[in-house]
Amino acid sequence: MKFRNFQFLSIIILSLLVPQLLSAQKMPGVKIGISETNIPLSFPLVEQDKAATIYIDAKDAEVVAIAAEAFKNDIHLLTNLTPSVKKGNENLSAYPVIIGTLGQSKVIDHLAKTRKINPLSLQGKWETFSISVIENPTKGVKRALVIAGSDRRGTAFGVFELSRMLGVSPLNWWADVKPALKKALYIKAGESVVGPPSVKYRGIFINDEDWGIQPWAAKNMDTDVKDIGPKTYTKIFELLLRLKANYIWPGMHPSTKAFYFYADNPKIADQYAIVLGSSHCEPMLRNNVFEWAENFEHEYGKKPGEWRYDLNKPEIAKYWTDRVQQAKNYESVYTVGMRGIHDGSMPGPKDKNEKVKLLGQVITDQREILNKYSTKPVNSIPQIFCPYKEVLSLYQAGLKLPDDVTIVWADDNHGYVRQLSNPEEQKRSGGSGVYYHISYWGAPHDYLWLSSISPSLISYELTKAYQYKADRLWVINVGDIKPAEMETQFAMDLAWDIHRWEPQKAYLYAESWAAEIFGAAFAKPIADIKAVYYRLGHEAKPEHIGSVNITDAQADERLMAYEKIYNQAKKLADQMPERLKDAYFELIFYPVQGAYLMNQKILYAKKSLLLAAKGDQIALSYSKKAKDAFEQIKLITKKYNEEIAGGKWNGIMDYRPRKLPVFDMPKVAESIAAQPTAQTKENKPVLISAAKFKDKFAAKGTVLQSINGLGIGGSGMSVYPFTTKSISENALNTAPFLTYQVDFETAGEHQVEVKCLPTQGVNNGIKVRYAIAVNGDQAQVVNVAPASENNTWKQNVLQGYASGITKHQVAKAGKSVIKIYLLDPGVVINQLEIK
Incomplete structure (x- = not known):
């Protein structure tokens, strides 16, 4: 009898709870989905030739209204129907789309207060959003589609994420990706909470724009100023939002006037909630190529003095101060330090120690300017220091950086990160980030025309950086954006969720991306x-x-x-x-x-x-x-x-x-030699892919990972995690190893060339080593990381591999075993070439 009463009581409790669960859509694991057919409890976004009305709060951030308008246009692209966008929370329709930011939207705050959405999933979080279908959220509303953000960008990201789910590619404008038309669109019941991102500041650098985006913008977009101006940046900023990116280094070549030269540029950046920065050679948001070298007289009524801080401090300091005052109400990340007017070393004393001392003084003075003229204390203003090219040697020579400044480590311009934070640097409150190239102008040779750096390499290097705590800021040099659209999208997808496209999965990205488009x-x-x-x-x-x-x-x-x-x-x-x-x-x-x-x-x-x-x-x-x-x-x-x-x-x-x-057109044969020369036969070496090993060993807590799409031959072998400690040459018995079987046709001396990804040591003092033994002979240790930017490095980055060559005595012909030990984090074995 008691059991029957308990059953009856349970039914009553469940009947009371289920509607509450349904109304808040908090069933564990139930995420929203997209359908073209009506499913019970789904939200009718487009149904029977009618699109649901979109509601935003008039007092919410400008970017929310921008995102809502873009969403309206996306629905039109998908269905040829155009929904209305209304600014106000009164008189909601029976099936509204509600978009708003927690703390900025009355209706979102009401839904949070009544627990229709979970405020704890958003409160205090960076760029986080929820998308949910809610039953009876407020009086008179039967069912609502609610996009709520923890902050202004979170809300915008939520809107564009839903667009992407519906079938509008982030590249819809930038690569003319037109979606298939749909007669109806329904959002399946559920709740998806997304964020915060893996990397706090994520964005792009428009660079080397002289032959692409600048002439195109001058001819087609900002025809009034014949430059990359507000109309072009409007499209760039929308692309960033669609990629869930938030940061930009604007174009800064001599072909392009400074970003701040056009008054609407920073205003539009703020409207789109894009964080402004400036490149490694542009301190304090100043574009020296234009603003110092060309336009200084127009701005200040006199010619500038020398670009040397030790000789011309007052003028340079005022130049920086004026920009800080101009930018104080915008969200910015300031580059501190100093280089040449463009991409060259800082003018100053010839003695390296004196130059380090001067650079330290520059940074101290820049922070005093920020502290005096900004609206926040200096240690709460995002600042970066980029040890790019020769600046790395100054940093290594003992430059003392304030703890809250973010170190943005650079790659070698060809996709291989030069250095990452050591254990002490990882404790810094400012953390670290990465400046990474998928387009480049410079030695040993440009690659500005086509984009060919693979997702596997991008993921390998940036995941490695992330494991060394480089999670504060990533900026990707994308050249003209086109034709690097896919690679740019991949880098931003990775920055948003570092685990989604880990190196061993990155080769699958192209298929996922192509399916979407x-x-x-x-x-x-x-x-x-x-x-x-x-x-x-x-x-x-x-x-x-x-x-x-x-x-x-x-x-x-x-x-x-x-x-x-x-x-x-x-x-x-x-x-x-x-x-x-x-x-x-x-x-x-x-x-x-x-x-x-x-x-x-x-x-x-x-x-x-x-x-x-x-x-x-x-x-x-x-x-x-x-x-x-x-x-x-x-x-x-x-x-x-x-x-x-x-x-x-x-x-x-x-x-x-x-x-x-x-x-250019290279020289070709125009005539044939009278006498044929003797034919020479190429002796083909034996090639073995590193992934074709016979046996492997990795110590507990580590994995020898095969990575498709990484390096020559299309795959590589590496040790995970990237934070694995280096192995001493005297402790090879503890090192991870791979073995390969090879048939030698003859006894005697043979050469083994091990071709590796041309990576750099993860931080100062760490090499990129492997050890090799044949048939148990004395292991030979090889470091494949050359000195920075020497001729060996130049050849390595052009040919896509660094290699070590060892010679071995083989006692007899037939089967032999080659054993390769991986001694340092970040070493990748691609191929063995045996002669």
Whole structure:
């Protein structure tokens, strides 16, 4: 009898609780989803030719209204229906979309107070948002779709995240990704809470813009000022919000006037809630190239003195102070320190110690300016110090940085981070971050034309940085944005959630990304094309193919691989729906075809000369192929600029940025030698992929990980976690190792070249070492990290690998065992080449 009473009581309690659970949508694990059919308890966003009305609070941040308008336009893109956007919390419809920020929106605060949304999931959190479907949230409302943010950017990110879920790509404007039309849209019942991000400040650097985004913006966007101005930045800032990014280093080359020169630029940045910064060589938000070297007289009525702080402190300090006063009401991150007017070393004393002392004084004085003229205490104002190029040596020489300044470690300009925080630096309150290139102008060779740094490499280096506590700020040098759209999106997705695309999973990104943009049917074929494209680009970027030494056989293999993915890409182009043809050309076909043609041009020209010297008549046909490839590059670039998207991108693509020799037509055979030369036979070495090991060992707490898409050959082996301690040369018995079996045709001396990813030591004093033994002989220890920016480093970054060569005595022909020990964190073994 008691049991029956308990059952009855339980039913009554459940009947009271279930409606409450449904109304707040707090069922564990139930996240919102998207459907084109009506499912019980789903929210009708678009139904029966009617779109739900969007409501925001008039007193909420400007970016919330901007996001709401963009969402309205996204619904129109998806359905040809345009919802209304209303500023106010009164007279809500029966099925409203409610968008607002906790503490800034009356209706959101009411929903939090009544526990219709959980305030604890948002309160005090950085850029966090919830998207939920709520039953009977307020009087007169049957069901609401609620997007609530912990702060102004959190709200905007929530709006754009829902757009992305509905089928609007973040690249919808920047790469003409048109979504498929839908007759109805429903949001499945549930609640999704997203955030905070893994990296606090995440953004891009518009750089080397002279041949792409600047001439394009002048011709098509900011036609009044003929520059990158407010109209262009409006589109850039929207892209950042759609990528859940929050930070920018604006364009700053001599072709571009300073960001602050156009008064609307910082205002629009604030409206879009984008945090303003300035590059490694632009202290205190000042663009020296324009504001000191060119426009100083216009601003101050006199010519500037020397750009030397030890000789001209008062004038330079005023110059910085004026910008701080101008920027004090905007959200900014200040770069502290000093370099040359542009990208050069700081003028000053010749003695290195004196220069370190002067740089320390510069930073002290800059912080005094911030403390005096900003609205917050100096230790609460975000500041970064970027030890880029020669500045790293000054830092290593003993520069003392204030504890709250964020150290932004730089890569070597080619995707390999030079140094990360050691255990003591990791304790600093300012933390650290990374400045990382996927586009570059400089030695040993630019790569400004095409984007070819793979998600696997980006993830490997930036995940390594994250494990060394570089989580405060990431800024990615993206050049002109185009054609680095996918790589930029990947970097921002990784910065938002570091665990989503860890190195061992990063090769899967291309398929996920392609499915989102082009649909599931095209995803795997596009991913297969991109995998080969990235592998070939790692082994020699299209811009670098003229600077590496490859054999005739390697050239043939390379061209065959390019031909295969080109044919695959062309076949997909023919199958692509009309709405996606422009996007496909921009994102996939142009980079693949351009890289293929560049390789044809260079390698066929080289082949024509070799064959002509041998007296082979076929040489002239290769000359023609090289010339044809050169002309085709011009034609496809003309198509990009003048035909794609109706000429929208006219000026964005230059097939020869800086007019470097690699972009010219190389010398080809015009005649055949009278006497053929003797044929020489290439002795092909034995190549073993590092992933094709026979056995492996890793100590407890570590993993020997195979990483697809990383390095030459398309894969690499590395030790996780990145924070694994280095192993002494005297303790090889504790080191992780890989073994490989090889058949030697002869006894005697043999050479083993171990090709590794050209990474740098994780911090000062740590090397990139492996040890190798053959058939149990004395292990030889090799460090593959060269001195910074010497000739070995230059060759390494161009060819995509660093290597060690060891010689071994093999007693007899037949099966032998090669054992390779991985001694330092960050070492990646890609390939063994055996002679």
